[in-house]
Amino acid sequence: MNYMKEINAFHTQNMFDPLSGSAVALWSVLMHVNNLCGWKKEFTVAATQLQAMAGLKSTTFKAARKELQEKGRIIVTSRGANRAAMYQMISQQIDYVQEDIREPEEAIHKTKFTPASTRTYSGADQPSNTEARSHTPQENILPNSTPTSLPDFTNSHNADRCSNHITDHPNVHTIDHTPAPFFKQDSGKQKQDNTTTTTDAIRFYQENFGIPSPFIMGDILSWTKDLSEPLVLHAMKLALEQDKATWRYVKGILQAWVKKNIITVDAAIAEEQAYRNKQHAFVNTRMQPTAEVLPDWFIKQKQQEAKQKAETSAATPKKDSAKEQRELEALLAKYAGNGM
Template structure:
């Protein structure tokens, strides 16, 4: 089974025979699990696990599974008791049955061989590219999906088609870096697709095609945010203080006014009366 050719064939069939989002999500969940089993012809997985990975409710799960089988996207068999069902994912790209000794088992006991020349060429090219990426230590598509799954769970039927579109335009290491940025900013699952869409569309508008360019763009963005926050921060207001002499005077409590006795008040009143009389006499004597 070639993962990329299988996905391309899946979308080719969707153009002719559309599926609901729950059915697409379930098929992708089964593909992911089958990939981890190294493309075993059959594998078992619990229904609860598939519901969790596909993000669909149990009430919709059984209907989606039956429809996928009816349309030839999957094959499954139940087992006795509470044992997990057995699944098989048939190839969706071109196959012609043959009795050649070079044939291989590709279904549940059915012999078949891929006779599509275009598929064979594409398969060889993709395998060569994958081997080169592994030798160079480059990020692979499966590693990108694994990182997404680690942060937010397996991508659902809405997110996965958009991720595949990103893979057609950008290298996996750039998409992996975008997911890393979202993880560092603690983006939650419900906002992951929207956040990454904004990041990747911004890079595409700036004609960014390499990881080095993406890293530089992210560094410049962080620097602009830091500068913006610094320029808008309010300066600390200096605390105004009074001179020492003013503080001493202001800090000293005022002495309460003393209340005069009757005798003292009478003397003061008499003195004021004399002063007023003297002042009046001086005014009269003045020519």
């Protein structure tokens, strides 16, 4: 399906069978989506996505889709609840059949052959330029035209000379009396229509992120042209690994690479590996135990407390442990004797 030819045929058809503005907008969006899909015969797309791209509300969208179906512009196949409908675009081009209009053979054979050599003109009877031109079609008889009657002076010798003259010149082409068509037809190989303009980056985005809007599609093509398509694809893959399936996140990755002068996939992979190594080293450093650093005032306070405790213990008189032991034994012996 040729995109430009279909659009021209669609608008030409609208001149004779007009559509509403919402139906025209919806048809244009469906053609755009079909182009992104690689001109598949049938394709699916969510109704909410079509409404957003065409700028239509739910009720207006349904009415426009029904109008396109009734006027034979699209075919819609419902697939049940919670499933996107299946669409099929109907070609708007009309094939015109041209009939070959050939000159009747009777008119050709009625042309009387009159050799120029038999005509003699005197000075007064010589024809004017206009009259001479009027006799030209009859005088210049074509090889493939066979006159019905020949003059008496034509003999076999002249016929042989004419035949030999044509045979000796193979480059002489016979002229067909069939009128030429109104427009030139290419007799060679027909030029194939370039129906697929989707790049790998746009196709990857469509399969993994969703159908892009015309703005996002233009932005993808711009980044692909400025950097390279493999680099844009690599950025999309990194975004999917981070569970960030948005073009905004992909664009942020590309902008960071531009600031770091990264223009190849190998350079991006090397920068990513260096960043991961740095993160790994930082995590290991945090997991190692660290010695607690005490402030100076805390150390001085502890030293003063220890000094005061030592002074207090020195001022208190120490008891004689041996003397206390003897007194305890005497007391026990005394109470033991009274008990007996």
